[in-house]
Amino acid sequence: MSGFPWKLVTVDIDGTLTLVHGWREIAVAFGRLPEFETTNQQFGAHEIGEDQHLTNLLEIADGHTVDEVEAVLRRTPKLSGISNGVHELQERGAHVALLSHNPNYVAEWYQRTFGFDDFDAVPAQEVDHGRIGPCPAIHADKTEGFRALLARCGATASQGVHVGDGWSDAEVFRLAGGGIALNSRDPEVNRLADLALSTRDFRDVVRGISHLVPRS
Secondary structure (H helix, E strand, O other), rough: OOOOOOEEEEEOOOOOOEEEOOOHHHHOOOHHHHHHHHHHHHHHOOOOOHHHHHHHHHHOOOOEEHHHHHHHHHHOOEOOHHHHHHHHHHHHHOOEOOOOOOOHHHHHHHHHHHHEEEEEEEOOOOOOOOEEOOOOOOOHHHHHHHHHHHHHHOOOOOHHHEEEEEHHHHHHHHHOOOOEOOOOOOOOHHHHHHHHEEOOHHHHHHHHHHHHOOOO
């Protein structure tokens, strides 16, 4: 569709496409809920940084199979209309990608299931014959991931819009031409976004993007 200003649309996963934290669901399924709650509390209290928090989360899957994780992903509550919304954005000429601190095997499932064009995630754990290995030290930076996705689709930062719910997403809002806070519980993240939405239907996000004017 002519006149659509967004060449790249990036979308977070946990808390954005999901109605719950996806790693809580994985922790429950694997009998590791106490570990999830501990790292969440420590991160919320600023006792550990985001990289350590991500390491703690990904260690929950250590020794399990990708098939086991995907079984949890399938039943995790999510927004409705994701595939339809992604397709509509693609029809308008946008490259639609996941931008997440999840590991590659989670992002790959979301890409395959909902038709995203691309993703930038955390290549943290090796997978050997379908089994997930230990988590090495992580350095996650969504702004670097956003820049990589811009380069892959030949877009400038002002042609990119990001959708997310957390502080790492708000950092991308500053870099992008537009930012949408989706179902964020953090007032400051909502404040830093160009548009704050509360919805259970991804097609509402598409409508929001359609009316968003890029920042210069």
